[in-house]
Amino acid sequence: DVKVTQSSRYLVKRTGEKVFLECVQDMDHENMFWYRQDPGLGLRLIYFSYDVKMKEKGDIPEGYSVSREKKERFSLILESASTNQTSMYLCASSPRSGGEQYFGPGTRLTVT
Amino acid sequence: GQQVMQIPQYQHVQEGEDFTTYCNSSTTLSNIQWYKQRPGGHPVFLIQLVKSGEVKKQKRLTFQFGEAKKNSSLHITATQTTDVGTYFCAGRDTGGFKTIFGAGTRLFVKA
Secondary structure (H helix, E strand, C coil): CCCEEECCCEEEECCCCCEEEEEEECCCCCEEEEEEEECCCEEEEEEEECCCCCCEECCCCCCEEEEEEECCEEEEEECCCCHHHCEEEEEEEECCCCCCCEECCCEEEEEC | CCCEEEECCEEEEECCCCEEEEEEECCCEEEEEEEEECCCCCCEEEEEECCCCCEEEECCEEEEECCCCCEEEEEECCCCHHHCEEEEEEEEECCCCCEEECCCEEEEEEC
């Protein structure tokens, strides 16, 4: 079974803080993704990576950056957290471009 | 840019009734995927369709991919309370390499 883990289930941060969300997958997948999920808006892609040290912007990259130093790990960074970044953050991995995605349990981030 | 629209946004059914959610893309898709997210959970991959006109079944779930590869549907026969959750479609544009998710259809089943 593919396992995707995320560092925290719940996180509360203050406005202006730098926030790191970590994601690890154990299936040697090339592709990894970060989404945010908000009611009524579905899943919106923030960034994705198709290889180590490679990254591509998704649909809503503003205010975020990512890091992929190792194949199994994909980090999402909020450089200066703002209240409009309060959301559920989901990480996913996929064995092939355009293939099925396996999601982690999510991190519910609250920025106060 | 590519858009994937999903309807309805919500559906309330009585247990035993059928349910269908529809997915429409503004562009031709190379594939369509369906996911289910239980309340409080994360999306779980159900199936992928690739061929024009393809139909696949998983027990009470029937998935279709349109002839033009721009729309898809998920039909659940005789819903059960275990079917509750949000069903997402996700399509990959033939010209790109991103998979775009629809907003999802949330299914409520009353026992």
